[in-house]
Amino acid sequence: MSTSSHTQAKAKNKNERFVYQDDELIEKPFNWAQLRRLFMYMKPYTKQLIPVIVMMILGTFTRLGVPALVILAIDEAIQPQNGSSASVPKLLVIAGIMLFLYVLQWASNTYRIKYTNIIGQKVIYDLRNHLFQHIQKLSFRFYDKRPAGSVLVRVTNDVNALQDLFTNGVVNLLMDCVQLFGIVIILLVWNFKLGLAVMITVPIMFLVSTSLRKRIRFAWQDVRMKQSRINSHLNESIQGMKVTQAFVQEKDNMGFFNQMNTVNVKAWNKASALNQAFGPVIEITAAIGTFILFWYGAHLIQQDVITVGLLVGYANYIGNFWDPINRLGQMYSQLLIAMASSERIFEFIDEEPTVGERQEARDLPQIKGAVKFDSIVFEYETGRPALKGITIDVKEGQSIALVGHTGSGKSTIINLLCRFYDPVQGRVLIDGIDIREVTIESLRSQVGIVLQDTFIFAGSIRDNIRYGRLNATDAEIVKAAQAVHAHDYIMSLPDGYDTQVEERGNVLSMGQRQLLSFARALLADPRILILDEATASIDTETELKIQEALKALLKGRTSFMIAHRLSTIRHADEIIVLDHGEIVEQGNHEQLIGKRGVYNGLIEAQYRFL
Numbered sequence: 001m002s003t004s005s006h007t008q009a010k011a012k013n014k015n016e017r018f019v020y021q022d023d024e025l026i027e028k029p030f031n032w033a034q035l036r037r038l039f040m041y042m043k044p045y046t047k048q049l050i051p052v053i054v055m056m057i058l059g060t061f062t063r064l065g066v067p068a069l070v071i072l073a074i075d076e077a078i079q080p081q082n083g084s085s086a087s088v089p090k091l092l093v094i095a096g097i098m099l100f101l102y103v104l105q106w107a108s109n110t111y112r113i114k115y116t117n118i119i120g121q122k123v124i125y126d127l128r129n130h131l132f133q134h135i136q137k138l139s140f141r142f143y144d145k146r147p148a149g150s151v152l153v154r155v156t157n158d159v160n161a162l163q164d165l166f167t168n169g170v171v172n173l174l175m176d177c178v179q180l181f182g183i184v185i186i187l188l189v190w191n192f193k194l195g196l197a198v199m200i201t202v203p204i205m206f207l208v209s210t211s212l213r214k215r216i217r218f219a220w221q222d223v224r225m226k227q228s229r230i231n232s233h234l235n236e237s238i239q240g241m242k243v244t245q246a247f248v249q250e251k252d253n254m255g256f257f258n259q260m261n262t263v264n265v266k267a268w269n270k271a272s273a274l275n276q277a278f279g280p281v282i283e284i285t286a287a288i289g290t291f292i293l294f295w296y297g298a299h300l301i302q303q304d305v306i307t308v309g310l311l312v313g314y315a316n317y318i319g320n321f322w323d324p325i326n327r328l329g330q331m332y333s334q335l336l337i338a339m340a341s342s343e344r345i346f347e348f349i350d351e352e353p354t355v356g357e358r359q360e361a362r363d364l365p366q367i368k369g370a371v372k373f374d375s376i377v378f379e380y381e382t383g384r385p386a387l388k389g390i391t392i393d394v395k396e397g398q399s400i401a402l403v404g405h406t407g408s409g410k411s412t413i414i415n416l417l418c419r420f421y422d423p424v425q426g427r428v429l430i431d432g433i434d435i436r437e438v439t440i441e442s443l444r445s446q447v448g449i450v451l452q453d454t455f456i457f458a459g460s461i462r463d464n465i466r467y468g469r470l471n472a473t474d475a476e477i478v479k480a481a482q483a484v485h486a487h488d489y490i491m492s493l494p495d496g497y498d499t500q501v502e503e504r505g506n507v508l509s510m511g512q513r514q515l516l517s518f519a520r521a522l523l524a525d526p527r528i529l530i531l532d533e534a535t536a537s538i539d540t541e542t543e544l545k546i547q548e549a550l551k552a553l554l555k556g557r558t559s560f561m562i563a564h565r566l567s568t569i570r571h572a573d574e575i576i577v578l579d580h581g582e583i584v585e586q587g588n589h590e591q592l593i594g595k596r597g598v599y600n601g602l603i604e605a606q607y608r609f610l
């Protein structure tokens with residue numbers, strides 16, 4: 001399986017369904033600059049890191065000291081080199097020191113592990129917060145290009161992938177390096193030839209383990225990729241479950257899922273088999289090393305070059321050798337994965353919002369409600385204009401209806417008014433002020449919007465209405481709900497205003513969700529109100545009921561209404577008819593009917609349809 005980034009996973013099936021982008025990319029060459037940038041997140045914790053590093057050094061030295069004491073015990077206490085008999089008091093002293101070293105080692109390790117975990121978690125917390133804070137500022141253009149899932153993966157999986165690195169990876173890496181370095185020095189200094197002989201297997205083992213690790217790494221990446229495809233498919237299937245069931249596609253869907261699942265199991269088995277091969281490789285090399293040590297060591301003892309104690313000490317050191325080597329290999333794999341994740345995180349962090357705020361931006365004063373679209377040209381994609389020179393002059397308190405065929409540019413006009421995008425040419429003015437000159441917060445907080453797809457957050461109905469104005473009292477919430485005729489149905493729910501609703505508001509009907517968003521907008525009490533397709537999914541009876549509420553809602557405000565049901569906009573002060581990004585007609589209902597043009601055509605088409 002190729003690990004090249006963002007490869008398209010080609011589903012080999014007749015109609016190329018379920019082709020998912022492999023976002024799970026996986027490792028990148030080592031990059032110092034990026035690693036440095038990543039470690040900058042540790043900078044605020046430098047002070048806390050110092051004792052951790054001291055503990056790490058202490059732990060390593062106490063570990064290295066134990067085999068030296070073993071040598072001493074054998075050569076000085078059990079079988080003294082000067083020919084005297086074994087000395088129990090000496091042995092007890094050495095054993096006492098050894099015990100002390102073990103206690104020290106235990107204490108320093110406990111401290112180190114505890115605090116590296118704490119620091120690591122803090123770093124991850126900061127990184128995740130930074131990333132989330134940043135992506136909240138990014139403009140619609142950014143989200144247009146990316147499915148929500150891929151943004152989610154970066155905030156969760158990619159940040160999690162760095163967790164190991166920060167919690168113990170870095171400190172372990174340092175510790176292993178110091179330990180290895182210490183052992184090599186000791187082995188070579190005490191007896192150069194024996195030291196060299198026992199380490200002869202190290203490069204061989206390093207080579208074998210590196211190549212095996214690489215294969216294991218790739219195999220696990222393959223598993224992750226397969227699992228990510230299953231996740232994408234699951235996500236799509238669950239979201240589209242109603243369509244699947246309505247079109248009786250369950251069998252077909254199961255076939256695809258089964259195929260993906262089988263491939264995943266195979267990949268897992270392969271990775272797991274490779275993993276299991278790793279242990280024996282280490283054990284065999286360790287055994288060969290030990291064999292060389294005893295074979296050559298015995299030879300040196302016979303020649304009186306080394307003592308028995310030294311041989312045992314060497315055996316001890318060599319036993320401590322394989323673990324760090326093994327861990328360094330693992331650490332390297334971890335680093336490569338971290339490189340890929342951090343690259344993806346930094347790609348988002350480096351993304352600048354396309355709708356920026358000028359440095360000298362001031363707060364928009366209390367809006368009166370006059371709006372002017374001044375010769376607006378806008379395109380989502382270069383060369384494909386969505387608006388081609390739109391000029392609309394709206395007076396304070398006027399109600400404007402935007403109509404036109406699908407894709408004619410109605411929502412785009414609204415998007416520009418809220419500054420979700422900036423026009424390519426022209427200006428949007430509120431009370432004569434170019435909205436690019438004011439802070440985004442002061443603009444959006446004064447423009448209320450009821451979107452086509454009402455978003456319901458997980459929480460109570462009351463909280464969902466309160467989203468319009470966080471400091472609203474319970475009484476104000478009820479009043480707003482009553483005004484838009486949402487109160488009665490809310491009271492009929494099991495827990496009234498405290499009824500818990502889930503993300504996307506599944507327990508509520510479309511109409512109920514819209515009424516809720518009306519209440520939310522009313523509570524916010526904005527001077528400019530936008531209703532995007534607000535009544536599209538409300539049945540005729542409910543529609544009549546809320547016509548009155550709408551009147552109350554719109555009273556005294558400048559409003560922009562996009563409605564496919566033309567009956568709802570009949571009373572608008574001005575109806576603007578769009579076609580392919582241009583205004584083709586403008587006037588009130590009677591005037592436009594009189595023209596017998598596009599608007600009249602739309603009305604006739606709707607009645608014919610009904």
Ligand SMILES: Nc1ncnc2c1ncn2[C@@H]1O[C@H](COP(=O)(O)OP(=O)(O)OP(=O)(O)O)[C@@H](O)[C@H]1O
Pocket residue numbers: 144380381386404405406407408409410411412413
């Ligand atoms: N995020 C986007 N990226 C690229 N093109 C877009 C995007 N949103 C809209 N468009 C294109 O811009 C044009 C105007 O779209 P817009 O959503 O304003 O139309 P609309 O009149 O509101 O349509 P509808 O009534 O279906 O909601 C369309 O051609 C559409 O394909």
